Amino acid sequence: MSMQRCCPPARVDQAERTADASLFKVLADPHRLTMLATLARAEDEVCVCDFTDALPLEQPTVSHHLKILRDARLVTCERRGTWVYYRIAPDARDRIGAILQSVIPEKVLV
Amino acid sequence: MSMQRCCPPARVDQAERTADASLFKVLADPHRLTMLATLARAEDEVCVCDFTDALPLEQPTVSHHLKILRDARLVTCERRGTWVYYRIAPDARDRIGAILQSVIPEKVLV
DNA sequence: TGGTAATATCGATATATGTCAATGCAACGC
DNA sequence: GCGTTGCATTGACATATATCGATATTACCA
Numbered sequence: 665m666s667m668q669r670c671c672p673p674a675r676v677d678q679a680e681r682t683a684d685a686s687l688f689k690v691l692a693d694p695h696r697l698t699m700l701a702t703l704a705r706a707e708d709e710v711c712v713c714d715f716t717d718a719l720p721l722e723q724p725t726v727s728h729h730l731k732i733l734r735d736a737r738l739v740t741c742e743r744r745g746t747w748v749y750y751r752i753a754p755d756a757r758d759r760i761g762a763i764l765q766s767v768i769p770e771k772v773l774v
Numbered sequence: 775m776s777m778q779r780c781c782p783p784a785r786v787d788q789a790e791r792t793a794d795a796s797l798f799k800v801l802a803d804p805h806r807l808t809m810l811a812t813l814a815r816a817e818d819e820v821c822v823c824d825f826t827d828a829l830p831l832e833q834p835t836v837s838h839h840l841k842i843l844r845d846a847r848l849v850t851c852e853r854r855g856t857w858v859y860y861r862i863a864p865d866a867r868d869r870i871g872a873i874l875q876s877v878i879p880e881k882v883l884v
Numbered sequence: 885t886g887g888t889a890a891t892a893t894c895g896a897t898a899t900a901t902g903t904c905a906a907t908g909c910a911a912c913g914c
Numbered sequence: 915g916c917g918t919t920g921c922a923t924t925g926a927c928a929t930a931t932a933t934c935g936a937t938a939t940t941a942c943c944a
Binding site: 821822823826833834836837838840841853855856857858 | 918919920921922923924
């Protein structure tokens with residue numbers, strides 16, 4: 665007897681997920697998460713020097729991570745004098761939440 | 775005049791974020807997101823062969839990605855005969871949502 | 885104008901990651 | 915047992931990423 669198929673073929677999701685994966689990639693570093701958590705909890709903006717002081721990273725590395733967060737538009741920045749101040753983007757959480765919802769939709773009880 | 779400090783020093787978040795970052799790393803690949811999205815939408819379980827058929831990846835690569843999802847306990851699997859069937863872990867969404875909440879807490883309107 | 889301080893960028897390097905061919909292993913049918 | 919099929923593992927390789935020293939840039943102050 666010939667082997668039967670394993671099962672009715674499942675529909676594999678066809679949505680393009682490259683951009684979503686890219687955003688998760690931005691989140692896939694503990695120091696960037698620390699930066700985001702700090703910015704999310706800050707009353708106001710946070711100076712780059714605070715990160716440089718507090719994180720176990722050299723200044724170019726801090727700057728590198730901030731650029732990745734900027735490019736992903738999860739944070740915004742503003743220079744005042746020699747200093748640069750960062751804020752979390754107002755829609756940062758919603759953007760991540762929306763992606764999570766699109767990948768694993770919340771089951772609503774009927 | 776001497777330059778003043780940039781600002782009252784901000785408290786940089788001290789929580790350990792390595793494990794959180796690791797979970798986001800698991801999500802930081804478009805093919806793994808496709809697998810999760812497929813499993814999340816499946817009525818029931820999904821056979822590995824469906825992924826091998828539908829994704830533009832060779833079988834060892836599919837197996838590699840599934841192992842990463844397994845190790846992160848975002849999916850479970852069960853062998854029946856020659857075939858192996860995967861399911862999304864029941865707490866997958868909640869675990870990711872909890873991390874998002876811990877990094878960027880939702881602002882509750884007062 | 886010249887010096888200093890804060891941040892960004894560049895270049896180099898070590899490590900991590902995605903991919904696949906080759907191989908191993910388990911289960912099935914004959 | 916033997917061949918076949920589905921999936922996992924291994925090993926190799928190319929690319930991506932985190933990190934840092936060196937340097938550039940910008941703004942301030944004397």
